[in-house]
Amino acid sequence: MPVKLLIVGGGAMGTAFLAGLVESGWAPAADLAVSEPDPSRREALAASHPGLTVGDGPIEAEGAVLAVKPDVAEGACRTLGAAGIRRVLSIVAGLASERLEATLPPGSVVVRAMPNTPSLVGAGVAAMAGGVHASAADLDWAEGILAAVGTVVRLPERQLDAVTGLSGSGPAYVFLMAEAMIEAGVMAGLTREVSRTLVVGTLLGSARLLDETGQDPATLRASVTSPGGTTAAGLRSLEFKAVRSAFIEAVAAAVERSRQLGR
Numbered sequence: 586m587p588v589k590l591l592i593v594g595g596g597a598m599g600t601a602f603l604a605g606l607v608e609s610g611w612a613p614a615a616d617l618a619v620s621e622p623d624p625s626r627r628e629a630l631a632a633s634h635p636g637l638t639v640g641d642g643p644i645e646a647e648g649a650v651l652a653v654k655p656d657v658a659e660g661a662c663r664t665l666g667a668a669g670i671r672r673v674l675s676i677v678a679g680l681a682s683e684r685l686e687a688t689l690p691p692g693s694v695v696v697r698a699m700p701n702t703p704s705l706v707g708a709g710v711a712a713m714a715g716g717v718h719a720s721a722a723d724l725d726w727a728e729g730i731l732a733a734v735g736t737v738v739r740l741p742e743r744q745l746d747a748v749t750g751l752s753g754s755g756p757a758y759v760f761l762m763a764e765a766m767i768e769a770g771v772m773a774g775l776t777r778e779v780s781r782t783l784v785v786g787t788l789l790g791s792a793r794l795l796d797e798t799g800q801d802p803a804t805l806r807a808s809v810t811s812p813g814g815t816t817a818a819g820l821r822s823l824e825f826k827a828v829r830s831a832f833i834e835a836v837a838a839a840v841e842r843s844r845q846l847g848r
């Protein structure tokens with residue numbers, strides 16, 4: 586009897602999907618399987634999700650999530666095709682759906698997605714695009730899986746390099762900003778612990794304010810910037826250091842790198 590979904594790769598992302606799918610009620614662990622070569626990872630996954638099927642190699646399933654590193658993805662996908670799996674959601678960075686389609690029997694469905702690391706705590710954001718054989722039902726299926734670990738947007742596949750440079754690499758930009766702000770707090774005389782608490786709270790709170798009010802960031806920024814005040818002085822320094830332009834250049838460089846890696 587095939588399971589509802591096979592997760593190929595029990596690493597960081599595969600484990601996050603497993604937890605999200607079970608916790609969100611998409612499927613109980615007994616309807617899921619993970620294929621993973623490392624025996625200790627398999628044991629840990631089976632212990633934390635009673636009823637889960639684990640194995641090394643193909644397991645009969647109605648569909649699969651491909652969550653292995655790019656260098657082994659085509660080989661792993663070929664194994665899925667040989668095992669009769671015809672519907673694959675790939676989260677492998679930089680690998681075009683047509684390359685995966687070429688490893689599967691003709692007519693097989695590939696949906697490609699680019700999630701990001703906050704998926705590990707169920708707060709990711711992912712963009713997804715269907716390959717040539719993906720129907721509306723296939724896209725709904727893929728969106729249901731991705732929604733277990735965060736927010737999902739649908740885009741044409743040609744825009745996935747832009748997504749990679751923006752939200753795929755985006756957490757690293759935010760972590761760099763957090764590092765710098767914590768350091769700045771320490772330099773201003775706060776303990777590292779207090780500085781971290783204030784910075785993490787500021788990031789979380791600002792993100793929620795953006796999300797929950799729906800206001801654009803320029804309006805929210807203006808609302809905390811009194812004429813001639815402290816925030817105005819801080820922003821003047823950031824503009825002098827061309828921070829806005831630095832973000833634009835960072836995303837452009839990451840998008841270009843994603844294009845190069847995908848060639």
Ligand SMILES: NC(=O)c1ccc[n+]([C@@H]2O[C@H](COP(=O)([O-])OP(=O)(O)OC[C@H]3O[C@@H](n4cnc5c(N)ncnc54)[C@H](OP(=O)(O)O)[C@@H]3O)[C@@H](O)[C@H]2O)c1
Pocket residue numbers: 593594595596597598599620621622623626642651652653654655657660661676677678699700701702703753
């Ligand atoms: N982490 C992210 O934020 C993120 C974001 C977007 C996209 N992605 C993509 O998600 C994919 C997985 O990333 P990750 O961070 O989860 O990597 P990871 O932690 O290294 O997980 C990959 C897992 O797949 C296993 N594996 C290797 N070959 C396999 C095979 N033939 N069949 C089944 N499992 C196999 C690996 O086992 P061994 O270690 O024993 O080889 C490892 O446990 C990557 O393609 C990455 O580009 C990741």
